[in-house]
Structures are given as C-alpha cells and as structure tokens.
Amino acid sequence: MNLKGLYKAEEHRYDNGDALFVRCGCSGVMLPKVSLGFWHNFGSVDSYERSRAITHCAFDHGITHFDLANNYGPVNGSAEETLGRLMDDDFRPYRDELFIATKAGYEMWQGPYGNWGSRKSLMASLDQSLKRMHLDYVDLFYSHRYDPNTPLEETLQALVDIVHQGKALYIGISRWPLEALKIADKYLREHDVPLLIYQGRLNMLDRSPQDEGILDYCAEHGIGFISFSPLAQGLLTDRYLNGIPEDSRMAREHFLKHSMLTPELLAHLKQLNAHAEAQGKTLAEMALRWILEQKGVTSVLVGASSPEQLLKNLKCIAE
Numbered sequence: 001m002n003l004k005g006l007y008k009a010e011e012h013r014y015d016n017g018d019a020l021f022v023r024c025g026c027s028g029v030m031l032p033k034v035s036l037g038f039w040h041n042f043g044s045v046d047s048y049e050r051s052r053a054i055t056h057c058a059f060d061h062g063i064t065h066f067d068l069a070n071n072y073g074p075v076n077g078s079a080e081e082t083l084g085r086l087m088d089d090d091f092r093p094y095r096d097e098l099f100i101a102t103k104a105g106y107e108m109w110q111g112p113y114g115n116w117g118s119r120k121s122l123m124a125s126l127d128q129s130l131k132r133m134h135l136d137y138v139d140l141f142y143s144h145r146y147d148p149n150t151p152l153e154e155t156l157q158a159l160v161d162i163v164h165q166g167k168a169l170y171i172g173i174s175r176w177p178l179e180a181l182k183i184a185d186k187y188l189r190e191h192d193v194p195l196l197i198y199q200g201r202l203n204m205l206d207r208s209p210q211d212e213g214i215l216d217y218c219a220e221h222g223i224g225f226i227s228f229s230p231l232a233q234g235l236l237t238d239r240y241l242n243g244i245p246e247d248s249r250m251a252r253e254h255f256l257k258h259s260m261l262t263p264e265l266l267a268h269l270k271q272l273n274a275h276a277e278a279q280g281k282t283l284a285e286m287a288l289r290w291i292l293e294q295k296g297v298t299s300v301l302v303g304a305s306s307p308e309q310l311l312k313n314l315k316c317i318a319e
Helices: 048-060 078-097 119-133 152-164 178-190 214-220 263-278 283-292 307-314
Strands: 021-023 030-032 034-037 065-067 099-104 138-143 168-174 195-201 224-228 299-302
Touching: 030 034, 034 048, 034 307, 048 078, 048 307, 078 119, 099 119, 119 138, 119 152, 138 152, 138 195, 152 168, 152 178, 168 178, 178 195, 178 214, 195 214, 214 224, 263 283, 283 299, 283 307
Parallel strands: 034 065, 034 299, 065 099, 099 138, 138 168, 168 195, 195 224, 224 299
Antiparallel strands: 021 030
16 A cells, blocks of 8 residues: 555654753754664565554654664665655655765675775765665764775775765764774864764674773763664563563574573573562663763664664663
8 A cells, every 4th residue: 555645654753852852972963762763664575564553663662873884784775775765655745854974885786896895895885875765865874884995084084975965964884993983073173074973883792882981071162972773683582581582682692692501691581571560671771871871872772673662762761
C-alpha cells in the first residue's frame, strides 16, 4: 500500500524539548539525547514498512538526528537508499527539522578508492551517498575511521572542502585515536570548519573513550560526543540473561560471537540487571542513562527493530 504524502508528524513532538535536546559542544547545534542509527534494520533485506514505522515513531517523539554511513545495509548503500525513499514518501516537508549524518571510510566499492580516507574516496563516496539519499547536502559528514596511510592533512582538507562546497554543514570524526583527534581539531579550527562531534563506542562494558582521554578532550575543547553501540549490541539488555535466543545476533554469529558470552560476563550482566531492577529500571534503560550522565556526552545512538523497542529506549531520558 502506497501511503506517500499521507504522513503527518505528531504536532506535539517538541513538547519535551527541554528534556530531550542538548547543545552539541560549543556549537549552535542541538541534538536529541537519543538519536536513531540506521546501521541495522534499514537495509534492502529489511521490511521497508517496518523501517518506515520506526522512523515515524522516532520523529514523532522529537528524535531529529538520523545517523547513516555509506556501507550500512545490508547490502552496502541500501540504508541510504531507504532514507531516500523515506524522504520522498514522508520527510521532505520536514527536511529542515532533520539533522542527517553519513560517513565514509570503510570498504564500499572495489579498488583503491572505495575505502579509507583519501580525498578521492571521501568526495566520491559523499557524492554517491547524496544521490542514494535524494539530498542536496547532509547536515553532518564523518570520516568513519582513522586512515594510518593517508596524510592527515589530505583527509582533513577534503573535509574542509566538502563543507565549503555546500555538501555538508558540519564535520565529525569517528574512532580516531586521541593524538589524531588533537591534530584534526587544530587543523579544522584553523580552516574555519570547527570539528562538531566525535563518534566513539562507549558503554558500561567498553569505556575506552574515557580511558584514552578522548571524552575529556572533547569536553574541554567544545566538541560533542555521540556514543555508538551503547547497549553493546544487545548485551546490555535482558536479551542474553537466560541463554542465546535463536533469532538473536549472537545466534547468527555475525557481529556477536558465542564465545563473547563468557560465564564471567554473564555473571556481570546479571549483577547489572539486578542493580537496574532495584532502581525500577530495565538494564537497557540504566545502561543508556549511565552514558548520558558521563562528562562530555551529547547523545546516544540507538538502533531499533520496532517502534516499541525505540520507545523503551527513550525511557532513559530523565524528566
């Protein structure tokens, strides 16, 4: 059934804005504390109507930030194609309310330019992404990972030029080491394109950005921070407390392996779950709120397989 043009966003979607939005670093950008990631559940293998229902639910509850990458799917590129279809069907009237991000840096096409952080790769990838998403520009473009073989100045100048060309409004970096982050921050400021945000994995099981000093640096220099994999791909939920469900990621041995769920980790997860229950919360709600309470954190990036799951994650936002 084609419902194109029939979607009308919830009129009161910003009524909870004071609780939902937070300033990103020292910029003028306000991001929702909970942002929607398109890593899973938005590819060509997924139901478009389910993807559509999730995005409707997100936007109707004030989630204006959609996070993508060129290789999200599967197949590669298909999450961006889904967003393009969503823009045409539902979200074109709301484009100026949305804050859409995409990235380049992981393998996307064959040959030496479909990967990493060369000027050729970043610019070609963004051009492809814009065509897939049916957009003239993105609000935020990331270098998806640090490239140890390309001169940093080449990567950074490409990002500067992308903004100057009007193809992105802001620049972010993801999973760069601290020393490279410092160089990027200095270079981008000197070229009048200040670094908006850093994306890194931060959760109750992986505190690397804190241990490495990245969160402190971002907080001290007015750079936002957004956490991906805040629930450790489902480990920080009740999903695996009583075994491995047949329909779970771990059962498919794709991103999560059986070997990860050691007796020690399971015991720790059960302990965390008991602590959450004592507070009247779910484990997921406690885990998301913990991230938002950390110094320097702007937003948590959640995936969702249904509107109901997304609404459960939104409970982490303190009233």
